[in-house]
Amino acid sequence: MSTWDAIILADDHVAELLDDIDALDPEEQAAALRDACLLAVDEATEGEARAGLGAATIAAIWSGAPFSAATRVDEHPFIRAGIGDCPEELREAAAEVFELLIPALDAEEQEMAGEFAEAVE
Numbered sequence: 001m002s003t004w005d006a007i008i009l010a011d012d013h014v015a016e017l018l019d020d021i022d023a024l025d026p027e028e029q030a031a032a033l034r035d036a037c038l039l040a041v042d043e044a045t046e047g048e049a050r051a052g053l054g055a056a057t058i059a060a061i062w063s064g065a066p067f068s069a070a071t072r073v074d075e076h077p078f079i080r081a082g083i084g085d086c087p088e089e090l091r092e093a094a095a096e097v098f099e100l101l102i103p104a105l106d107a108e109e110q111e112m113a114g115e116f117a118e119a120v121e
Contacts (some may be wrong), residue, residue: 004112014054059094
């Protein structure tokens with residue numbers, strides 16, 4: 001099993017995004033993840049790109065990708081709550097994030113992230 005989710009969800013930029021999403025109403029959480037994905041592919045800073053990869057990874061988990069970062073997921077209950085319920089707009093934005101940003105990762109991260117990209121294709 002990939003450890004991509006453990007790596008990306010531990011990133012400081014992603015942690016900040018997750019904390020922000022925790023504070024939102026449940027109906028706003030998927031939109032915030034989508035916004036992070038859209039920002040990541042539009043001349044983003046390195047931090048925005050990492051946050052977008054984190055948001056895309058959550059979309060992949062919601063789309064059925066297996067995850068290994070159970071502790072991180074337990075810290076942010078909205079992640080587990082969304083499993084099996086990924087909106088199509090979020091799935092499409094996540095697929096774009098993976099398509100555009102995976103090539104910039106190192107070879108090992110590319111391989112691990114690729115497993116999550118498949119879940120949103």
